[in-house]
Amino acid sequence: MLMKQLSLFGSQEALQFPEDLLGYYPGFVPAGESNVLIHKWVSEVRWRQQSMQMYGREVIAPRLMAWFGDADKAYTFSGTRFEPYAWTPELADLRTRIEAKTGFTFNSVLLNYYRDGNDSVAWHGDNEHELGRNPVIASVSLGQERRFEFRYRPDHSRKYGLTLENGSLLIMKGDLQHTWEHRVPKSKTQTGARINLTFRTIRK
Numbered sequence: 001m002l003m004k005q006l007s008l009f010g011s012q013e014a015l016q017f018p019e020d021l022l023g024y025y026p027g028f029v030p031a032g033e034s035n036v037l038i039h040k041w042v043s044e045v046r047w048r049q050q051s052m053q054m055y056g057r058e059v060i061a062p063r064l065m066a067w068f069g070d071a072d073k074a075y076t077f078s079g080t081r082f083e084p085y086a087w088t089p090e091l092a093d094l095r096t097r098i099e100a101k102t103g104f105t106f107n108s109v110l111l112n113y114y115r116d117g118n119d120s121v122a123w124h125g126d127n128e129h130e131l132g133r134n135p136v137i138a139s140v141s142l143g144q145e146r147r148f149e150f151r152y153r154p155d156h157s158r159k160y161g162l163t164l165e166n167g168s169l170l171i172m173k174g175d176l177q178h179t180w181e182h183r184v185p186k187s188k189t190q191t192g193a194r195i196n197l198t199f200r201t202i203r204k
């Protein structure tokens, strides 16, 4: 499934993508449940639009964010400190299902709300100090499918992409965050709302 998904901007290089760094599980959240969760979270979550330091400049993040997790697990990225909201029953349930499926454990989750195709996340790696070396990140995507792209840090011309479908679970692991960057580019055609959840382990 992943091989089929990992289409390339170039050609036969797709074969060289280190697949042990990714796991992709389409349909992890059933469509009906996904719909209910999106509607609930769009209206109930206390979303924040962060301003953050990007390449030395203050920029407003082109999406909304919310951070949930164990009370003592604050998270700092791009110069902003996030104090977590407490786990909700739905988020705790999703976490349990991911842990059961993958065998990995998580103590926090970042929600990103992409209101339409103009919302995006720029090239970055989730290699913050709090996540430790070779973090495992479980990414659940709900709603509008969007393109998810990777580029190799030492050579930006090595790029790959996959489509994160409604209800899919993507596992990122190994040294992916240190050796590759990822992004969700803006889209003129994928205009619906999307919520992405990245389950993480804050080490402190």
Ligand SMILES: O=C(O)CCC(=O)C(=O)O
Pocket: 110, 112, 121, 126, 139, 141, 148, 164, 182, 184, 196, 198
């Ligand atoms: O929305 C996504 O699929 C990815 C979000 C992301 O990369 C992040 O929150 O670090």
Ligand SMILES: [Fe+2]
Pocket: 124, 125, 126, 182
């Ligand atoms: Fe990320």
